[in-house]
Amino acid sequence: MSDKPYRILISRLSAIGDCIATLPMAAAIKAAMPNATITWAVSCAARQLLEICPDVDRVISVPKRYLRTPSDLMAMRRQLRQQPFDCVLDPQSLTKSAALGWMSNAPLRIGFAKPRGRELAPWMNTVSVDSDPDLHVIDAQAELLRPLDIVPGKPQFNLNIPDDVSRWAKQHVTETVGDPNPVIMNPGAGWDSKMWPAERFGQVAAWLRNEHKIPTLIVWAGQRERELAEQIRQVSDGAAVLAADTSLVQLAAVLKHTKLFLSSDTGPMHLAVAVGTRCVTLHGPTRPELSGPYGPEHLSIQKARFDGTSRQRRSADNWSMRAIEVVDVCAGLTQMLSRSSRVAA
Template identity: 75%
Template sequence: MSNNPYHILITRLSAIGDCIATMPLAAAIKQAMPQSKITWAVSCAAKQLLDICPDVDRVIVVPKRYLRQPSELLAMRRMLRQEPIDCVLDPQSLTKSAALGWLSGARLRIGFAKPRGRELAPWLNTVSVDGDPERHLIDAQATLLKPIDIVPSKPQFHLNIPDETLAWAKQHVQECVDHPSPVIINPGAGWDSRLWPTERYAEVATWLHREHQIPTLVVWAGDRERGFAEEICSASNGIAKVAGDTSLVQLAAVLKQAKLFLSSDTGPMHLAVAVGTRCLSLHGPTRPELSGPYGPQHLSIQKARFDGSSRERRGADNWSMQAIPVAEVCAGLTQMLSMSSRAAA
């Protein structure tokens, strides 16, 4: 199979972090079948990153509510059938993603069985793979390759960040904090239940400056997160600095400059992993062994585990994040900084 042209559609529509965590799937396909063509259907800002992923040949933008609009549904069918698709991999395994595979006309449509496969996906896909809910998302998604006889090696992330963007990021970080490799913080999160208090991030920034003489740069996206960043800067008496507005590709380049990255379970955390920056992630309503930073070089902290449904966890307040004390985060950063020092020695 690896020597024959093979057109594969990946239907991971959202969210940004999950799309990033799916990139190793495309890398494994290209490694096993270099002549294959990979089309990726997406409906979120992760398109910016897929456009610079060398393992993806074509990106299709899917309207978020395409299933509710007959004209958009027919337009998606026409677009997907412009070129025959041999196989669909559906790592999202929801109705909206599995329906794209069905619309494509591909006879082989691989998704997850329940419980990872939800709604109508297990019926719309032709092959259902056991997606063990106790495995990390990256490992679980790798099992989708078994029906096409691909055994992936260590997960790989490939992003071709333009040289001019890397140069811009280096200059931007230096101008913000007068240091080439600060600790970078991202205080935002897709769910309010994943937010760690801004005043605690400010305490960490103050401690890093006092104990390790390391500056802190706060990245953000949107007005709300910019407000969080400004709160951290104010509460730390200006020790933490606020980064400028960035695209996702620019953010990837900025994260590449970081000594360490600190955040909750967010898209930027997965992006930091993808560009090779070590992460300390904070978890409350999500489990680090399932969706935390992938690999032994990272650390995760969880003090209170919230095991409700996805809807319940999304709609909760951030009590489980508030259970994480500043002292434990500082201890984790100390451990990671010590590891960096030993590696550099």
Template identity: 40%
Template sequence: MSHLSTPLVDVAPTARFLIVRLSALGDVVLTLPVACALREHFPQAKIAWMVEERNAPILAGHPAIDEIFTVPRRWYKSWEHIRRVRHTLREWSFDVALDVQSLTKSAFLAWLSGANFRVCFARPQGRELAPWLATHRVSAQGTHVVEIFLSLLRVLGIQSTSAEFKLTQTHEEAAWAESVLVELGLGVRFAVINPGAAWPCKRWPFDRFATVAKFLENTLAMPTLVLWGNQLERSWAETIVARAGGACRLAPRTDLRQMAAILRRASLMISADTGPLHMAAALGVPCVGLFGPTDPARVGPYGPGHIVIRAAKYTGRHPRRAPESLMQAITPEMVCEACAKLLCERKAA
């Protein structure tokens, strides 16, 4: 299946599709182009998405998605959850289940849906038991995961060459973001720092974030807002704000949609390889991505107008266990230079 010019799965224009991408936040955002391409080619279709509860809000109101189904983490450990999910999905009578995640847990959901056609990636992109539970396996094509995810649609004869995200916001979310920025004394030009990362080996030292924030304030007259998610991340953000003096503001507690509303108003985003970085890039915010254990060619901020910094390449087999020295090899000077370049380019444009 390396070159599909005609559909191997032939369905009606009014077919019912289920996209399965449960987690993580960044990967859910990077899967949105699949929904957009599917909607473009099947405007009369019904498109649903199965996602973990914690990531579902970012999909709310999306123009390509008719229905959002949610499951809690580790839903598969409860027979009651399995029974309930199966009943809910079978009511929809899906024709095609697109298992973008292509792991056992996502493939199991595709199987539970009862769809006649269950599509996942062939190995090595498809892992664990996923290829065994699918009716069709597609070899991954592309370099970046956005391109790879879109290549799954070749089984439907969709050769998508562009990626759209179409993240939405409500009037209430826009008004909330505007009021927060006014309250924090942030104008139309401000940068956002996101110090959090699930993997310890992805985190950049707090004092270096503070150094960059002081550079932005003192050299470019641009204040910085520091995002945080949980209480641990709040303590990191408070440390950065304290070390940066008056260059930083601490963001309020935000949910996913509030965070997106703030990000879409930012002039610059500085972050490691995390969900908020990919959200910012999807919203068209210029990003400086800090990379160590992961490959920016594959999972960097997608699209033009971004700069990625990777001072040391990881060559091992287990990126989650990569040494913290990879991120520490990135100097504040590298990041300051990238910030200045992006802002200069944006101003020129």
């Protein structure tokens, strides 16, 4: 453990789930170097979570297309050089993330070598770390700390949810479904290829009520997910109920009040993991051992694996998700509910 002051920039701009999966990096730095000052550059809604993370001292908002707008580019350069950095960590390792480190003029800029490092990132960073492509994203990002002589322990997701938000979440969940610990599901995904059919979510919710007397709460964000949530409610014949529109911080608090969380590979899944909620996750175009819920307490279901480039997997339809049947998910939920019953006993 070092007491040396150190100014570090984490350049993890997007997406929400990936930013959440990077939180253990900040925790490991603070554990090894308590006097380090950590600044995080972000361009998505994950900023809300970074602002309640005690391991992050400062957050810089980056315009999503800053590299294409000269005025934004120059503004970012000025901001990054106002407070010099000793080190930049680039877990995203794309041109847009590596360029921030390069513009900061930090003497040490650590990112991934190929294939995790893509585009111009391996040339813009001063140290390129080789990483096993079969490592989970959280374990891979821990390897970026090797040049700093930091050996992380068990990943920690430190989020200080405000007490008033926690109280609201407990009340909202109980009043909405009549149960303080329902199953919570989220039908959304960043890629259409990662979407599981809404009617199947609805059938699972009806099964949970009929077989286990457990209600379902649907969390959602944006108009599209709201429409999917409404489809789920209708198919479930009222067994599933829509949650309120929430911020990410409110969602984190809501996710703490659940027996299980069910979703595809998406941001709310990573948030559920971060707050200690057990997950059942559905995978098609992504590999659960690489980007699924971290830890043995979760269960991932994959019936068809779609191998291809990131672009190909992103642009595909959801055939690999449709390979997962309702019976597969019900069996997984039964297994997980049985585990919790044994623990309670």
